[in-house]
Amino acid sequence: MRGIESVPARLAKVVLGAPDIAVLRSVVFAVAIVQAGVLGLLARRGSWMSDDIDFLLQGDRGFAPAELLTPVNDHIAPGLRFVYATFATVAPLNWDVTIAWRVLMQSIAIALMGLLLIRLLGTSRWVLTGTLLYALTPLSMPSNMSLSSAVNNLPAHVFGLLLLHATLDWYAGDRRRAVAYGPLSLLISLACWEKSGLIVFTAVALALYVRELPIRRWLRQSLPYAAALVAPIVAFGLLWLTHQRASAQRLPSFGRLLDLGGHSFAVPLGALAGGPWQWNAFSPPFSTAATPVAAVLLGGIVAVFLLAVAWRQDRRALLLWASILIYVLVTLLLVSYGRFATFGDTFTIHYHYWSDISIPLTLAVVLTAKSVRPRAFAVRFAPVIALCCLLAWTAGVVVSDAGFAKVWADNPTRPYFDHVTADLRQAGPSVNLWDSPMPSGVVTLLSPDHRLSHVLRMLGVPFRLQGPGSDPYLLDDKGQLKPSHLAVWSRAEVPEKKGDCTGLLLSGSRSVTLPLRSTRPEFIEAEWFVKVGYYANDETRLRLELLDDAGRSVALPDPADAWPAGIAGMYFGPSARIRATSIRLSTTDQPNLCVTGVEIGLPVVTG
Numbered sequence: 325m326r327g328i329e330s331v332p333a334r335l336a337k338v339v340l341g342a343p344d345i346a347v348l349r350s351v352v353f354a355v356a357i358v359q360a361g362v363l364g365l366l367a368r369r370g371s372w373m374s375d376d377i378d379f380l381l382q383g384d385r386g387f388a389p390a391e392l393l394t395p396v397n398d399h400i401a402p403g404l405r406f407v408y409a410t411f412a413t414v415a416p417l418n419w420d421v422t423i424a425w426r427v428l429m430q431s432i433a434i435a436l437m438g439l440l441l442i443r444l445l446g447t448s449r450w451v452l453t454g455t456l457l458y459a460l461t462p463l464s465m466p467s468n469m470s471l472s473s474a475v476n477n478l479p480a481h482v483f484g485l486l487l488l489h490a491t492l493d494w495y496a497g498d499r500r501r502a503v504a505y506g507p508l509s510l511l512i513s514l515a516c517w518e519k520s521g522l523i524v525f526t527a528v529a530l531a532l533y534v535r536e537l538p539i540r541r542w543l544r545q546s547l548p549y550a551a552a553l554v555a556p557i558v559a560f561g562l563l564w565l566t567h568q569r570a571s572a573q574r575l576p577s578f579g580r581l582l583d584l585g586g587h588s589f590a591v592p593l594g595a596l597a598g599g600p601w602q603w604n605a606f607s608p609p610f611s612t613a614a615t616p617v618a619a620v621l622l623g624g625i626v627a628v629f630l631l632a633v634a635w636r637q638d639r640r641a642l643l644l645w646a647s648i649l650i651y652v653l654v655t656l657l658l659v660s661y662g663r664f665a666t667f668g669d670t671f672t673i674h675y676h677y678w679s680d681i682s683i684p685l686t687l688a689v690v691l692t693a694k695s696v697r698p699r700a701f702a703v704r705f706a707p708v709i710a711l712c713c714l715l716a717w718t719a720g721v722v723v724s725d726a727g728f729a730k731v732w733a734d735n736p737t738r739p740y741f742d743h744v745t746a747d748l749r750q751a752g753p754s755v756n757l758w759d760s761p762m763p764s765g766v767v768t769l770l771s772p773d774h775r776l777s778h779v780l781r782m783l784g785v786p787f788r789l790q791g792p793g794s795d796p797y798l799l800d801d802k803g804q805l806k807p808s809h810l811a812v813w814s815r816a817e818v819p820e821k822k823g824d825c826t827g828l829l830l831s832g833s834r835s836v837t838l839p840l841r842s843t844r845p846e847f848i849e850a851e852w853f854v855k856v857g858y859y860a861n862d863e864t865r866l867r868l869e870l871l872d873d874a875g876r877s878v879a880l881p882d883p884a885d886a887w888p889a890g891i892a893g894m895y896f897g898p899s900a901r902i903r904a905t906s907i908r909l910s911t912t913d914q915p916n917l918c919v920t921g922v923e924i925g926l927p928v929v930t931g
Contacts, residue, residue, distance in 0.1 A: 344447070345442070345447050348442060348447055348451060348452070349438075349439070349442065351452060352434075352435060352438030352439065352442070352451070352452070352455050353435055353438075355434060355438065355452075355455050355456060355459055356430075356431040356432075356433075356434035356435040356438065356455075356459070357431050359430070359431075359434060359459040359460065360426075360427045360428075360430035360431035360434065361427060361431075363426070363427070363430055363465065363468050363469075364423045364424075364426065364427040364430075366465075366469065366725070366728075366729055366732070367423050367426060367468060367469050368419070368420070368423055369729060369732055369733040370469055370470075370732045370733065370735045370738075371419055371735045371737040371738035371741075372417070372419065372471070372735075372737045372738075372741075372766075373470060373471070373472065373735070373737070374766070374767040374768040374770070374771050375472040376470075376471045376472050377762075377766070377767060377771070377779065378767075378771055378772060378773075379396075379404065379405075379408040379472060379475075380408055380411060380412050380416065380417065380779075380782065381412075381773070381778050381779065381782060382394060382405065382408065382409075383405060383407075383408030383409035383410070383411060383412035383413075384409075384412040384413075384416065384782045385409075386409060386413075387406065387409050391405065391409070392405040392406055392409070393405075393563075393567045395567065395568055398568060398662055399517075399518060399568070400518070400563060400564045400567050400568050401476070401515065401516060401517065401518075402515050403475075403479060403512060403515035403516030403517075404472075404475045404476060404516055404517075407425075407475045407516075408475065411425075412782060416782045416783050416784075417741060417779065417782070417783055419738065422471050422474075426468055426471075426474050426478060429474075429478040429479070429481075429482055430468055430478065430481075432482050433478065433481040433482050433485060434455065434458060434459045436482065436485035436486065436489065437454070437455060437458045437459075437485055437683070437686065438451060438452075438454075438455040438458075439489070440485060440488055440489060440492070440687075441454045441455060441690060443489075443492055444492075444534070444687075444691070445690070445694065448694065450690050450693065450694045453690065453693075453714070454686055454687075454689070454690035457686050457689060457690065457717075458682060458683070458686040460718070460721050461595055461682050461685075461686070461721070462595065462598070462599065462600065462675075462721060462724040462725060462728070463591070463592075463595045463675060463678060463679060463681060463682040463685070464477065464481065464675075464679040464680070464682045465675075465724075465725060465728065466611025466675040466676070466679075466728060467611065467675060467676055467679035469611065469728070469732055470611060470676070473611065473675075473676040473679070475516065476516055476517040476520075476676070477517065477520075477676070477679040477680060479512060479513055479516040479517065479520070480513050480516060480517045480519075480520030480523070480679070480680045481679070481680055481682075481683065483509040483510070483512045483513035483516075483520075484509075484513055484520060484523035484526075484680060484683055485683065486505060486506070486509040487506055487509045487510050487513070487523055487524075487527055487553075488523070488526065488527055488530055488683075490502040490503075490505055490506030490509065491506065491527045491530055491531050491549075492530070492534065493506075494506070494531075494546075494549045495531060495534055495535075495545070499548075499549070502549065503548075503549070503552050506549070506552065506553065507552045507553055507555055507556045508556070510523075510524070510553055510556045510557070511556035511559065511560060514556065514557070514560040515560065518560075518564065519655065519658065519677070520680060521557065522650070522651050522654060522655070522680070523680065523683065524553065524557075525647045525650045525651065525684075526644070526647045526651075526683060526684040526687070527553075528647070529643040529644050529646060529647040529684070530643075530644070530687070531546065532640070532643050533640045533641070533643050533644065533691065573661050573662055574661070575657070575660055575661050576660055581656070581657075581660065583669075584656060584660060584669055584672055585652075585653075585656055587669060587672035587673065588652050588655065588656045588672050589652055590615055590620045590672075591613075591615075591652075591672070591673075591675075591678045591681070592623075592627075592648060592652065592678075592681055592685055593619075593620050593623035593624050593627060594613070594615040594619045594620055594623050595623065595682070595685060596622075596623035596626040596627055596685075596689070596717075597619045597620075597622040597623040597626065597717065597720050598619075598716070598717045598718065598719065598720020598721040598722075598723070598724060599613070599615050599619035599620075599623060599720060599724060600613035600614065600615035600619060600724055601615065601616060601619050601720060601723050601724050601727070602614040602615065602616060602724075602727055603724075603727050603728050603731050604673070604731075605731050605734075611674060611675040611676060611728070612670065612673045612674050612675075613673045613674075613675060614673070615673070619720070630645075630688070630689060630692045630693065631645060631692075633692055633693070633695055633696055634692045634695070637695035637696070637697060638691070638692065638695040640691075641688065641691045641692040641695065644684055644687045644688035644691060644692075645688045645692075647684045647688075648681065648684050648685055648688055651681050651684060652681070655677060655678070655681075656672075659671040659677055736763075736765040736766065737765070737766050739802070739803070740762075740763070740765075740766055740801075740802065740803040741779075741803060742803070743802055743803030743804050744776070744780075744799055744803040745783065745785060747799070747803070747804055747805035748780070748785050748787060748805065749785070751797075751805055752786075753786030753787065753788075754788060755787050755788065755797060755805070756787075756788045756789075756790070756791045756793065756794075756796040756797060757776075757777070757787050757788065757789060757790070757796050757797055757798070757799065758790060758796045758797070758798050758808065758853065758895070758897075758927040759775055759776075759777050759789055759790055759853075759881070759897060759898060760775070760776060760798055760799060760898075760927060761774035761775055761776065761851070761898070762774055762775070762776050762779070763801040765801070775898070776799060777789055789883075789884055790883060790894075790895035790896070790897070791883070791884075791885055791895075792883075792885065792887065792888055792892045792893065792894050792895075793892065793893070794893075795807075795808060795809050795810065795855075795927075796808065796895060796927070798927050798928070798929055800929055806929040806930070807929070807930045807931070808927050808928060808929050808930050809927070809928065809930050810853060810855050810923055810925045810926070810927055810928075811925045811926050811927070811928045812843055812923045812924070812925040813842065813843060813844055813847075813848070813850075813852075813924055813925045813926065814840040814841060814842045814843060814844075814847065814904070814923075814924045814925070815840065815841050815843065815921070815922065815923050815924070816838040816839070816840055816841075816907050816921075816922035816923075816924075817838055817839050817840070817841055818838065818919060818920070818921060818922060824918070825918035826918070826920065827858075827918050827919050827920040827921065828909075828918070828919040829917075829918055829919075830866070830909065830911055830916075830917045830918075830919065831916055831917075832911070833911055833912055834910070834911055835908060835909070835910040835911075836908070836909050836910075837871070837906055837907070837908045837909075838906060838907050838908075838909070838922065839905065839906050840904060840905055840906055840907060840924060847903050847904065847905055848903065849901055849902060849903040850901060850902075850926065851897070851898040851899055851900065851901050852870060852897060852898065852899045852902070852904055852924050852925070852926070853895065853896065853897030853898055853899075853924070853925060853926060853927055854868060854870075854880060854895070854896040854897055854899075854907070854922065854923070854924050855893055855894070855895055855896075855921075855922070855923045855925075856868070856893065856894045856895075856896070856919060856921070856922050857892075857893050857919070857920040857921040857922075857923075858887070858891075858892065858893070858894070858917055858918060858919050858920060859890060859891040859892070859917075859918050859920065860887060860888075860889050860890070860916060860917045860918065861889055861916050862889050862916060863886045863887060863888055863889050864886065864887050864911075864916075864917055865882070865886050865887060865911075865912075866887060866894075866909055866910070866911055866917065867879070867882065867909070867910040867911070867912070868880040868896050868907060868908070868909060868910075869907070869908040869910070870899050870902050870904035870906075870907055870908075870924070871902075871904065871905065871906045871907070871908060872902055872903045872904060872905055873903070873905050876902065877908065878899045878900040878902050879899075880896040880897055880899050881896065881897070881898075883895070883896065887917070904924060907922060907924070909922075
């Protein structure tokens with residue numbers, strides 16, 4: 325019947341360049357949902373990383389302003405703290421809940437990009453092309469996988485794109501609406517990731533791209549909007565200055581900066597070829613690229629071609645390319661200053677720092693490519709050439725994603741916590757555990773606290789922590805519950821006395837320091853555990869400290885339970901790292917306690 329078109333016919337119009345606006349929006353939303361869902365399935369192959377566990381434990385402290393403003397390294401990120409506090413409250417250590425959040429945020433970001441392109445290009449096939457480029461680029465994919473990066477970068481995408489929409493609203497005459505959500509979007513983005521403020525340069529470039537007035541009238545028109553955007557920048561700047569604890573850093577040498585700059589520009593160039601194609605197989609997996617020279621050269625050819633087209637056909641598109649240039653240079657300087665001394669040039673290949681460059685890159689490519697005008701003799705072949713280029717780029721994306729998926733799946737955290745929770749629930753609430761650290765595959769040495777007990781409390785798993793009685797159980801590196809004992813490295817020289825107490829009698833408030841005798845060739849530095857054998861007539865408490873030869877002391881954590889009366893053993897630890905050569909026992913009440921032995925060592929699986 326006339327006036328009724330089939331769905332395939334409508335989709336064909338989207339691809340060929342004469343779509344109905346409603347169908348085009350529907351296709352944009354479909355791309356957003358499908359691609360976000362695929363990324364969600366890919367994310368599910370991974371699991372928690374060390375930063376995620378640290379941030380969850382911080383988030384478990386709640387939503388108080390002091391907690392939300394606790395620095396994240398050199399950052400102030402109340403948005404990140406808020407999201408992790410929500411995860412810790414709603415579903416602690418539930419990876420699937422975080423994936424649902426990421427799928428939602430990713431689909432919103434893709435839809436916002438598609439709708440932005442519709443506003444710029446109307447019903448053009450370049451809308452679909454641009455939406456696909458933004459959705460599929462490996463630039464932002466690794467930051468979706470890693471939760472700590474996603475909590476930074478996904479809000480930067482969503483609220484950065486909202487800022488671009490507000491910019492178009494301002495110049496379209498919808499000034500109240502622009503001011504209502506534009507500055508707020510920028511503030512939220514900054515609260516999640518300070519570097520996301522670089523979207524302002526893209527907003528300026530886009531405003532100049534759509535400019536219709538002479539420059540002076542345009543400046544007068546822009547001043548109120550610019551003032552509205554300065555307000556959240558100043559507000560967040562004051563918040564940062566009054567709460568951050570940035571350590572003193574310095575930039576690398578000029579020659580080193582040039583080398584770092586070359587590696588930095590390889591990121592967007594590789595993306596133009598569907599790169600990076602290859603990833604570094606670190607463990608635990610990080611989103612660090614190993615882009616081959618071929619990908620950079622091919623991306624460079626694409627960039628030169630597009631820049632030439634922009635120069636000849638539409639020089640306003642060069643403004644978007646300029647925003648990419650500024651983005652790379654500012655990122656280079658900022659991260660070189662803050663991270664080079666600690667991590668070297670890793671930041672130039674770590675896509676955590678480059679995720680949101682996909683926004684200006686997509687706009688620059690699409691707004692340039694739409695101006696391509698093939699010569700008369702090449703018109704017949706232009707669609708075939710364009711299709712081949714798109715297929716080649718997609719092949720690069722598939723290679724990149726498949727390579728990352730292989731690395732990303734190599735994460736031991738999921739089976740570790742599955743075993744931990746299953747074994748503890750089977751053992752019951754009375755199970756007694758050493759306050760042992762999580763394995764190195766789950767947390768790194770940079771983690772402020774490695775202890776598993778904090779995670780178990782967050783999960784609400786009932787257990788006893790180093791309670792009095794027999795030796796506690798140990799959760800091994802696979803998360804399985806095992807019988808264990810304290811492997812002794814040194815013992816306190818407890819003086820023997822005759823009478824009822826055959827060891828050290830503690831009565832009243834006093835402090836006694838005992839030398840340690842090593843059972844090994846020499847003393848070593850470690851995070852020690854202590855077992856104290858005793859008998860007492862009444863319930864009491866005792867405070868322990870380890871000391872080294874220089875007189876430095878570290879206190880052992882106090883047990884949750886008081887020392888019960890009778891013949892028993894108490895367990896302490898872990899201490900801060902120390903080369904312990906003596907131990908101090910202190911009492912603050914009126915005990916009648918006989919210490920029969922003090923052993924210092926590390927818990928190990930029995931058998």
